[in-house]
Amino acid sequence: MTSEGDLIRRAQAGDRDAFCLLARGYERRVLTLALYYCRDPHDAEDLSQEVWLKAFRALGTFRGESSFYTWLRQITVNSFLNYRRGAAMTPGRDKRAIIMGELVEVEELGLLPAGPAAQPEEALHQKMLVARVLEALDELTPQQRLIFLLKHREGMTYDEISAAVGTSAGTIKKALFRAVAKLREHLGVAKADSHEARVSGH
C-alpha cells in the first residue's frame, strides 16, 4: 500500500492522481469544517475545493517539518479567513439565515443521509437539529465560528488556535463561550438565565 510520504512526493512531482489519493484521506474533515463555517453547502464545496487547489499549488513548499494535515490545516484556516474577507465584501451574504427550505439543497448535495433506512420522523428531526445548529453558528462572527470549529472539531489547543488565527487566548475563550451560549439558546438546552440571575445575586 502506498504511504502518505510516497503520495506527497509523487504529488510534488506533479502527479495529480497521487494528489487526489492524498486528498481522499482528509477531504471529509475539510468539507465538514467548510460546511459549518459557510453554513451553505454550495459555498462549502467551493471553499473546500479552493483549499485543495491551494494545497496542490503550494505542495512544493511542504518540507515535512510538520504532519501533512497540520500543514494542510493552516492552508484551510487561511482560506477560510480569506473567504470571510471576501464574503464581507458582499453585504448581507454572511447574515443569511439558514431556513428549512435550504436543507433541501443540503439533501440534494447528499449532505444529509435521507436514505430509506432513516425513518421519516427521525429524518425530519435530524433536519431540524442541523438547521438549529446552523442558526446558532450563524449568530457568531466568522472568526468566532472558526475558533469554535478549530477547538471542538479539530481539537486544537488555545495556543495552536492563537497561532493559526492570529488572536489572543482571551479572544479564543470568549469566542468559545459565545458559541456554546448560542448553541444552548438555539437548541433549547437548559436556559442559563436562572443561573445567571443567581450569579448576579452572589
Add this chain to the structure above:
Amino acid sequence: MKHECRDIEGRLVDLVFDEVDGAQRAWLLAEVEGCAGCRENYRAMAEAIRVFDRAAEAAAPAESYWAGHETRLRARLDEAARPGVWARLAGWLTWRPTLGVSLSAAALLLGALALGWWASYRRTESAGDAPVVVRTTLTPTPEPPVGSGLGGQSKEPKPGASQAPRRKRVPPTPRPAAPAAEPMTAPIMARAEVPFFGPETVRHLEKAQRLLRSFRNARPLVGEPGYDLAYEKKQSRELVYQNMLLRRDAEAKGNLPAEELLGSLEPLLLDIANLGDRPAPDEIGAIRERLQNKEIIARLQVYAAPPALVSYREN
C-alpha cells in the same frame, strides 16, 4: 477559598473543551460539583456540545457525494494546471522561431508607428510651446515712456522707432520637450471651434473694455484746458502690465487670436498710461481715432462675454 460562581463560569469553557488537566481539572470539577448552579451550567454546556456533535453526524455527506467531489476536484486541478494564453503562445512560438522573429519585428514596427503618431499628436496639442516666437505689432503712433506705475516696465522713447514695425523677441517659456519648429496652422484650426480665452483673460478684457469706454466718453474740463484722466491713466498702468503677461502667455501657448487682441490693446493702454497730467484734445483725439479704427471696444465686448455663457479654455 470561597466559591465564586462568576469565576467558575469563566473557566467552564476550559473544562468543557478539555483545556485543563491534572490538579486544575480536579479542583474545577470539585467546585462545579459543590454548586448546583455551576453544575447545571456545566451540564447544559456539555449537552449543547453533545447535540452539536449529533447534528454534525447527521449532516455528514452520503457516500455518493464523494465520487462527484473528487471528479470536480480533478477538473479544477486540470484547469489550474493548464497553461495560460501567454504561456501557450510563448510555447507555440518557441517551435516557430522564424515566425516569432517576424511577429516581434511587426510588433516593434507597430510600436514605433504608435510612438510616432503620439509624438505628432503631442506636438499638435502643444503647438504654442515653441521656445522662441517672433511677434510683429504695428504701432502707428509713438509710444511715450511709461512711469514707475508700470511695475518696472518703463521704456525710453526712441526717435523714429515708432514708425517702424516693432519686433519683439520673447524669452522662451520653460516647457519640457517642446519642439523647435511649430506649425501654427494646425493649432489654429484645431482651436477655431473652441473659445480662446481663459477666465483670467476674460476678466482682463472686461476691465480694459470699461477703461476704454471711460476714456472714449471723457469730456474736456470745463473752464480749463485739457482732460482730467487721472483715473484712466492709473487703471491703464495697472492693466498694461497684466496685458503684457497675458500676451506673452498667449504667445507661448500659440493662442494667436488672444495674442493678436492683447497685442492690439497694449499700445493703447500704454498711450493712455503715458498721457500727461492735462492731455491736449489732439492727443486724446489721436488715441480715440485708433480706438475706432481698430474697433477694439467692439472686439473686447465680444471676447469678454460673461464666463457663464461659454466654456472657457485657459490660454
